[in-house]
Amino acid sequence: MSSLRLFLSRRWVLFAITVALLAWLAWRLGEWQFHRLEDRKERNAIIERNTSGPPVPVAEALAVDDPVEKDEEWQRVTATGSYDTANTVIIRYRTRDGAPGVDVVVPFTTTDGPALLVDRGWFGTDERNLGPDDVPAPPAGEVIVTGWARTDGTGDSTAVHDQSARAISSERIGDALDLTVYGGFVDLESETPEADEPLERAELPELNNGPHFFYGLQWWFFGALAIFGFCYLAYDEWRKLRSERAQHATVDRDHHPADER
Known part of the structure; x- marks a missing residue:
């Protein structure tokens, strides 16, 4: 339990808050892209209906x-x-x-x-x-x-x-x-009738869904990656701390054998 106190330090608390904010921002940006996708689909449906x-x-x-x-x-x-x-x-x-x-x-x-x-x-x-x-x-x-x-x-x-x-x-x-x-x-x-010199006419907008779906997935992936990276670094820090304490305990036993008490 004492090794977990490491994560109550100022450095780790600020790190955790930063990662949480980044993950929240990535989630919101992903939602924004999926909302834009729905808007794009609605727009495409209107254009297709009206032009047909x-x-x-x-x-x-x-x-x-x-x-x-x-x-x-x-x-x-x-x-x-x-x-x-x-x-x-x-x-x-x-x-x-x-x-x-x-x-x-x-x-x-x-x-x-x-x-x-x-x-x-x-x-x-x-x-x-x-x-x-x-x-x-x-x-x-x-x-x-x-x-x-x-x-x-x-x-x-x-x-x-x-x-x-x-x-x-x-x-x-x-x-x-x-x-x-x-x-x-x-x-x-x-x-x-047609003009003697016609101008270049306007073109209908493309009826595709754009890149919003993949952009949304990318933002969510970045958020998940930030959380995964934080957890991995925290685990790696905790593992190193336990290893160092185990080594110190071994050294202490070697320098203070029980028969010398």
């Missing part, structure tokens, strides 16, 4: 001053109207495969009245002063567009200056252009 259905009229899917909810994102919508090219908004700092470029958002005046913000796609360029007149034009006249409903961006990146922004917000763009717009926006899937 036929497109619905925009007035049935979106509304003015009504943001697109997460469970409505990637729903296919269609609208008839014309592009308002004079109010084109450039979304800067968009890259694809490492190449610089911009997304081109054009308000689409629908026959129902409100404007629908259409992200027509990506245009590769390293021109920092690119303006609305410098990007390929959409088709003129009456157009039928089909696209995927998207939720608005948030934060300072959605601020609109000189018809440019770093993220898309229907509220910010509508206010900047003085337009009545549907909440959210759409990533263009198709337009009829």
Whole structure:
């Protein structure tokens, strides 16, 4: 029992507390990864459900001053109207495969009245002063567009200056252009008739579960490894202490034999 008092020393108590904190942190991080996995599965199910259905009229899917909810994102919508090219908004700092470029958002005046913000796609360029007149034009006249409903961006990146922004917000763009717009926006899937110079269309997100399952297992493994390492070091210390005490006892018996008492 006296050998176990070793572990009541300041060094071992602090060591045990540190290992316990590390194990607890690893457990929480593992749980966080598994929660992210469940969120990813839920997101994938929503995307798969919404993209597999036929497109619905925009007035049935979106509304003015009504943001697109997460469970409505990637729903296919269609609208008839014309592009308002004079109010084109450039979304800067968009890259694809490492190449610089911009997304081109054009308000689409629908026959129902409100404007629908259409992200027509990506245009590769390293021109920092690119303006609305410098990007390929959409088709003129009456157009039928089909696209995927998207939720608005948030934060300072959605601020609109000189018809440019770093993220898309229907509220910010509508206010900047003085337009009545549907909440959210759409990533263009198709337009009829086609533009003379189409932009690179948005791609649907990958429907995989990502690395979260294995990351969660790794965090739990690290936590278990910390506990195992602590127990092994404690056992090794205890074993060495017992061995040293046994050796001292043997030396004492050799120097003080019973017949010399």
